[in-house]
Amino acid sequence: MKRKQEPQLHYGDGKTWLRGSMIGQGTFGCVYLATLKKPNSRYSYLPPTMAVKSAEVSVSASLQKEIEVLYNLQGCHHVVNCFAEEITSGEHGEMIYNLLLEYASGGTLADLIEKSDGCGLPEFVVRRYVRSMIQQY
The missing domain is CATH 3.30.200.20 (Phosphorylase Kinase; domain 1)
Structure with a gap:
């Protein structure tokens, strides 16, 4: 690695x-x-x-x-x-x-979650953020 x-x-x-x-x-x-x-x-x-x-x-x-x-x-x-x-x-x-x-x-990820009115983020949005972080390795 x-x-x-x-x-x-x-x-x-x-x-x-x-x-x-x-x-x-x-x-x-x-x-x-x-x-x-x-x-x-x-x-x-x-x-x-x-x-x-x-x-x-x-x-x-x-x-x-x-x-x-x-x-x-x-x-x-x-x-x-x-x-x-x-x-x-x-x-x-x-x-x-x-x-x-x-x-x-644009604010933070926490701001985005808060704006979701307690519904959380859709799975496709979470996947996009996680993918962007793990692609660096």
Whole structure:
């Protein structure tokens, strides 16, 4: 079996992007819309608009595990890309762990399930998502 190449992780400096409004909140953190302060070639791996998932470092273990899952699924067209991880200071001096993610305006798979009014997703939709993930291997 061919071993996947380890992804190259870019560690940001916390000064390249500007946190915008909160667009979601979950068990493991909050998600914000973010924009680059000064798009240039040094940060060409970052898009001008992205989502930043954040949590205090002291409670970020699940978020740090999420990055491993995202890298294992890299290249899957139905899973967002993760561009970087970094630690920044919050408003009150607390340390914040951030994942810089591809912004997907269509919402999450959980949103899609919630919109199904308790009926769940049709089997053909579930198969499509599962197939897209396992085809990567």
